[in-house]
Amino acid sequence: MIKARVTVTLKNGVLDPQGKAIEHALDGLGFEGVGQVRQGKVFDIEIEGADKAKAEADLKAMCDKLLANTVIENYSVSIT
Template sequence: MKARVHVTLKNGVLDPQGKAIEKTLGNLGFSGVGDVRQGKVIELDLEETDAAKAEAAVKDMCEQLLANTVIENYTIELDAA
């Protein structure tokens, strides 16, 4: 089973990389782009075949290592392929 974790900063947390991307897009002529937020995607190959167990394991991984839950949110996607 494959898992994909999307980690983003919580609303209200300063995102300097997002601001730099926003400014650079404007400098490149892309108008109408605002409030850019950036994040990261973590892909995992799991041996677990039970979706509920896989999601629980990935949630534990996020809470312990993959996301700083004080300032970051995360979402989990599972794919049985």
């Protein structure tokens, strides 16, 4: 079994209102010096019966087709 983590984040230049709201909330809670906050999402995925190369190819296809909106988001795949 192959375990992987896919991290999806907004591309630079794309507005992130949720990140901005988190940034303001942290300031309101007294956390000073917090810079720009950007939010994203993480997927932990297990793939059975695949070798590492096929798993990586499948994971990238998953990102391109479903997990990430590649117009406004970047993704990275890490296989453990």
